[in-house]
Amino acid sequence: MKIKLFLLITGFLTVFSVSSAIAEGSKLVLTGSSTVAPLALEIAKRFEKGNPGIRVDVQTGGSSRGINDARKGLADIGMVSRALKPEESDLTPYTVAMDGIGIIVHKSNPVQKLSDEQIISIYTGAVENWKEVGGTDSPITVVNKAEGRSTLELFLHHFSLKNSDIKADVVIGDNQQGIKTVSGNPGSIGYVSIGTAEYEERHGTPIRLLPMEGVPATVDNVRDGKFPLSRQLNLVVKGTPSPLANAFIDFAQSKDVHDLIEAQFFVPLESE
């Protein structure tokens, strides 16, 4: 009985190991940012479909891992969800998409704009009523993102806040939940991915995106890099990319993947 089982397992392992005959030159490895990873995975699947015999493996681990692995040659392409820093100039970035975050309030809220200081005061609990920032006399419901969300990181980074500084009334997970919370609570304020919010606003959900530093929160302004609360989603390579890596990057920057980028609530670079 035991021997049979052992033979079964060994046989199984052997069969499985032998059948892995993928040539070296036809495999591409991407590692890095967990924000970019789901998008890269979808792009990879479409790329594989169009190029039979090619395999693209997407691994995650964070932007710094993407940079490290691309540098050391552990990955063909690194994924980085921010602009490269000056000390990372040994790598070449290829921007695939932009991610922007906008402040949203309920459509019935008369407040048309908030300064950065006002937003900070609201989120740290210094201001608790809309009348203090030019609105009606009603309490503010602060909607914050849950720990681990990249939008939270970007938001905190932009306003130089720590998550422990924030006095949140509601903590939410994804963009959709943020939009539902704000549209259902006239006194609330939240922040979500601009792509999602614009789509919802256009489709009649009672929310309004507020401008930041005078820049309207639109996908176009995110695309042009004018909107302050945004970041690039990059693929990075060291030196000259291999022909295969090059083909993949070209594909990831082409219009063929714009629907995939939008499905992940990011902003494609060129307009359609």
Place this chain on the structure above:
Amino acid sequence: MSDRIFSFVIWMSAAFVGAVFLWILGDILLKGIPHLSLSFLLEQPEDAGRSGGIFPVIVSTALILMVAVAVSVPFGLGVAVWLAEFSQTGRKAASSTRLTLDVLAGVPSIVYGLFGNAFFSIFLGLGFSIFSGGLTLACMILPVFIRTAEAGLSAVNHSWREGASALGMNKTSAIWHILLPSAAPAIVAGLILGIGRATAETAALIFTSGYVDRMPGSLMDSGRALAVHIYDLSMNVTGGDSAAYASALTLIAVIITFNMMAQAMTDQWLGKKVQRA
């Protein structure tokens, strides 16, 4: 009176633990069932896991577990037998082995993940693969499994060993026919603990078996484990929560199935031995 308070506290503790389990299970059932369907179990993930299914993820999880169990069971039993039956003479070696195992059992899984990534994936060149992931999990299972199995072996009444040698059985057949079968419940318990810990593992696997959600073609392919899939859907993918709950439900079913299989296999294998012996 104090007796009443005492039994009240005892009952409340039991009820509380039961309630926590039911709450978790209820939450997952409530949010997971609407998304769960046969096609969810049999299709490829699409749109970063929001739609489509989890079939390749289930297959990868099963393969990773198989590698882990196939490696850790023979190894672990060997070490446990050595610790319980052979190590009287080398007492120092045994106690330092036990200490090592106890320390290893308490090491956070992310440490195993980083070790697995550095050793199996990079140093041994196994890359991001189901094999790397399974071996990393085996390292993680081993300490708990060995210590439980050893405790089971040590708990076997000493007169059984004496009886075996009085009957002229040599050490090998005494271990094989008497000690291992009578320690079977403890061995299975250790295995179940190990499998449970391994199946729920994210940190040890995300850097070893990886993130690729394609159907694995071989053990050298990267394959996404269920726990990694759930983590990604709930933490990283906007609108992935319902798929995450359905995957969590599947994960619980997988753990229960594996436990039952382990139980049945050990019963069969070791039960026969007891009858024959």
